[in-house]
Amino acid sequence: xxxxxxxxxxxxxxxxxxxxxxxxxxxxxxxxxxxxxxxxxxxxxxxxxxxxxxxxxxxxxxxxxxxxxxxxxxxxxxxxxx
Amino acid sequence: xxxxxxxxxxxxxxxxxxxxxxxxxxxxxxxxxxxxxxxxxxxxxxxxxxxxxxxxxxxxxxxxxxxxxxxxxxxxxxxxxx
Amino acid sequence: xxxxxxxxxxxxxxxxxxxxxxxxxxxxxxxxxxxxxxxxxxxxxxxxxxxxxxxxxxxxxxxxxxxxxxxxxxxxxxxxxxxxxxxxxxxxxxxxxxxxxxxxxxxxxxxxxxxxxxxxxxxxxxxxxxxxxxxxxxxxxxxxxxxxx
Amino acid sequence: xxxxxxxxxxxxxxxxxxxxxxxxxxxxxxxxxxxxxxxxxxxxxxxxxxxxxxxxxxxxxxxxxxxxxxxxxxxxxxxxxxxxxxxxxxxxxxxxxxxxxxxxxxxxxxxxxxxxxxxxxxxxxxxxxxxxxxxxxxxxxxxxxxxxx
Numbered sequence: 333x334x335x336x337x338x339x340x341x342x343x344x345x346x347x348x349x350x351x352x353x354x355x356x357x358x359x360x361x362x363x364x365x366x367x368x369x370x371x372x373x374x375x376x377x378x379x380x381x382x383x384x385x386x387x388x389x390x391x392x393x394x395x396x397x398x399x400x401x402x403x404x405x406x407x408x409x410x411x412x413x414x
Numbered sequence: 415x416x417x418x419x420x421x422x423x424x425x426x427x428x429x430x431x432x433x434x435x436x437x438x439x440x441x442x443x444x445x446x447x448x449x450x451x452x453x454x455x456x457x458x459x460x461x462x463x464x465x466x467x468x469x470x471x472x473x474x475x476x477x478x479x480x481x482x483x484x485x486x487x488x489x490x491x492x493x494x495x496x
Numbered sequence: 497x498x499x500x501x502x503x504x505x506x507x508x509x510x511x512x513x514x515x516x517x518x519x520x521x522x523x524x525x526x527x528x529x530x531x532x533x534x535x536x537x538x539x540x541x542x543x544x545x546x547x548x549x550x551x552x553x554x555x556x557x558x559x560x561x562x563x564x565x566x567x568x569x570x571x572x573x574x575x576x577x578x579x580x581x582x583x584x585x586x587x588x589x590x591x592x593x594x595x596x597x598x599x600x601x602x603x604x605x606x607x608x609x610x611x612x613x614x615x616x617x618x619x620x621x622x623x624x625x626x627x628x629x630x631x632x633x634x635x636x637x638x639x640x641x642x643x644x645x
Numbered sequence: 646x647x648x649x650x651x652x653x654x655x656x657x658x659x660x661x662x663x664x665x666x667x668x669x670x671x672x673x674x675x676x677x678x679x680x681x682x683x684x685x686x687x688x689x690x691x692x693x694x695x696x697x698x699x700x701x702x703x704x705x706x707x708x709x710x711x712x713x714x715x716x717x718x719x720x721x722x723x724x725x726x727x728x729x730x731x732x733x734x735x736x737x738x739x740x741x742x743x744x745x746x747x748x749x750x751x752x753x754x755x756x757x758x759x760x761x762x763x764x765x766x767x768x769x770x771x772x773x774x775x776x777x778x779x780x781x782x783x784x785x786x787x788x789x790x791x792x793x794x
Contacts, residue, residue, distance in 0.1 A: 339548050340618035341629040383632070390551035391558075392614060406548060406616075410632030413545065413576060413617025414529055414588050414608060414746075421697055422767035423778040465781070472700035473707075474763060488697060488765075492781030495694065495725060495766025496597075496678055496737050496757060508657025515679065519733055522681035525674065525753075527746065530664065532671035584668055597676065598788065601754050604674075608746055639747065 334399060336364065339408035346378050355399060361386045362395040364405055383410055416481060418446065421490035428460050437481060443468045444477040446487055465492055497572075498556045500547060502579040505589055514571050514591045521570035521593035523600040527608055529588040531581050536631065538623040542582040543630075548616035552576065559610040563592075566606065567599035574607065576617060606643055612636040646721075647705045649696060651728040654738055663720050663740045670719035670742035672749040676757055678737040680730050685780065687772040691731040692779075697765035701725065708759040712741075715755065716748035723756065725766060755792055761785040 337350045353367050365386075369376040378384070386393045387406040399405060419432045435449055447468075451458040460466070468475045469488040481487065499505075507528065514524055533540055560572050570593035577587055590607050594600040619630040648654075656677065663673055682689055709721050719742035726736055739756050743749040768779040 337548070339616065340546060344629075387548070387551055387616070390548070390554045392555070406551070408548070408616060409618065409629070411613065411616050412619045412630040412632055413547070413615050414612040419697070421765065422695055426778075469697070469700055469765070472697070472703045474704070488700070490697070490765060491767065491778070493761070493763065493765050494768045494779040494781055495696070495764050496761040506657065507660045508655065511656045511677070515677075515733070518679070519682040522679050522684075524677040524679065527750070528660070528664075528673040529746065530667070530671050530673065532744070533668040535671075584664070595681065597678065597754075597757055598784075601676070601750065605746075605750050 334364070334402070335404050336368070337404065337406040339406065341409050342378060342384065342407055346375060357400050359399040360395065361388065361393050361397045361399065361405065364399060365395070365407075379407065384408070385410060416446070416484070417486050418450070419486065419488040421488065422494075423491050424460060424466065424489060428457060439482050441481040442477065443470065443475050443479045443481065443487065446481060447477070447489075461489065466490070467492060497574075498553055498560065499575045500549075500552045500556070500578060501575065502577065504577070504586060505575045507589070510573055510575070510589055510591055514573055514593050518570050518593050521595055523595070523597040524591065524593050525597070525600040525604040526589065526591040527604050528586055529608075531583050531585045531587060533583055535621060536633075538621065538625070538628075540583065541622050541624070542580065542585075543622060544580050544620045544627075545576075545578045545587070546618045546620065547576075547578045551616045552578075555615045556611065559607055559614065562610070563603040563606050567594060567603045568596075569594050569599065569603055572603070572607070574611075576611070576615070578617070609636070609639040609643065613640045646723075647702055647709065648724045649698075649701045649705070649727060650724065651726065653726070653735060654724045656738070659722055659724070659738055659740055663722055663742050667719050667742050670744055672744070672746040673740065673742050674746070674749040674753040675738065675740040676753050677735055678757075680732050680734045680736060682732055684770060685782075687770065687774070687777070689732065690771050690773070691729065691734075692771060693729050693769045693776075694725075694727045694736070695767045695769065696725075696727045700765045701727075704764045705760065708756055708763065711759070712752040712755050716743060716752045717745075718743050718748065718752055721752070721756070723760075725760070725764070727766070758785070758788040758792065762789040
């Protein structure tokens with residue numbers, strides 16, 4: 333079981349701040365994305381965007397980053413702080 | 415008649431904060447230096463140093479800078495503020 | 497030291513904490529980012545800063561560590577506000593001390609450039625046309641990439 | 646605004662003056678130079694700053710004008726102290742506001758680099774071995790020359 337968080341415009345458009353997924357380990361950010369995209373057209377469309385960033389355990393990640401049990405995964409648009 | 419000022423280590427070593435020279439106009443910083451160097455060995459030696467900077471009317475100058483009546487001339491070592 | 501907080505900060509206090517006991521650091525560079533009235537062509541009345549709690553602190557800590565590996569720094573202080581801010585409010589503070597001014601300037605810029613690209617904050621502006629999320633600016637990406645050459 | 650003065654300055658006050666009514670300037674960069682305990686290998690107890698009255702103000706004004714021609718700046722504030730200073734005392738303040746952080750950083754660095762090469766101040770340090778004039782540092786000349794390329 334893994335906790336998934338969404339932030340910013342992505343959270344707002346997807347209409348969800350956090351959810352959970354069941355994975356077969358070792359998994360990857362790419363697989364998490366694919367599984368989430370099966371939740372409907374909106375999810376598919378928004379998570380397919382090239383500029384969606386991801387973090388695993390609060391560290392910037394890429395599609396290839398490994399996912400193991402308990403890892404916290406987050407998806408968000410490019411950051412705009414500062 | 416022109417007022418000549420000295421600053422920093424140059425002032426201290428030359429033992430003079432300000433003096434005056436009589437020039438034939440138009441003159442130049444180089445001519446002022448030459449005239450001052452006639453005041454003795456110490457003046458000659460110190461003003462011949464390659465790193466002596468000059469200012470005319472409180473603006474950085476070079477040996478070629480023109481001097482006219484009333485211009486204020488200053489000589490000093492490289493600056494070390496900040 | 498890193499803080500992510502709703503409350504405002506005071507530059508005088510932060511500066512004094514930075515220079516306390518800093519007998520060997522001759523240079524202090526600070527950056528403050530404020531809410532501007534115009535951004536990307538829109539007239540801004542205020543903004544809301546959303547963040548990813550925990551990851552913000554972690555990413556800022558990592559950015560500061562990278563800066564300390566690159567330059568001989570004394571103290572480094574980073575404060576980033578979150579929540580609702582209005583026009584002219586302070587958003588971010590970065591303060592760096594170093595023995596030499598060049599290191600202090602470079603480290604302060606480096607931290608801001610990386611913060612703009614990697615720290616998980618998102619700005620939602622409130623303009624006359626309503627609320628809208630601020631778009632990422634490619635200039636910020638280029639600003640970061642110059643450190644990677 | 647430019648000040649050459651014996652008295653100390655307060656960063657908080659200077660910062661607040663810089664950001665007052667600065668609705669369009671989102672970036673504030675400040676630099677402060679302090680008396681360091683070690684300079685060029687000598688243990689420093691304090692220093693005396695000599696200057697060329699009149700020319701200091703004139704040269705700082707010209708440096709600020711050059712910076713304003715290069716970058717879109719809001720306010721610029723330069724303060725340089727003269728006279729006797731002790732360890733950890735503040736020597737110089739440069740504060741710059743701009744719409745964008747890059748301009749603010751560059752202008753603040755530019756002003757410091759030119760000040761170090763062109764403003765007529767001379768430091769005499771008092772160390773354990775007695776008093777001695779600070780030697781000009783070639784690094785400062787290189788720092789200025791990079792703006793002339």
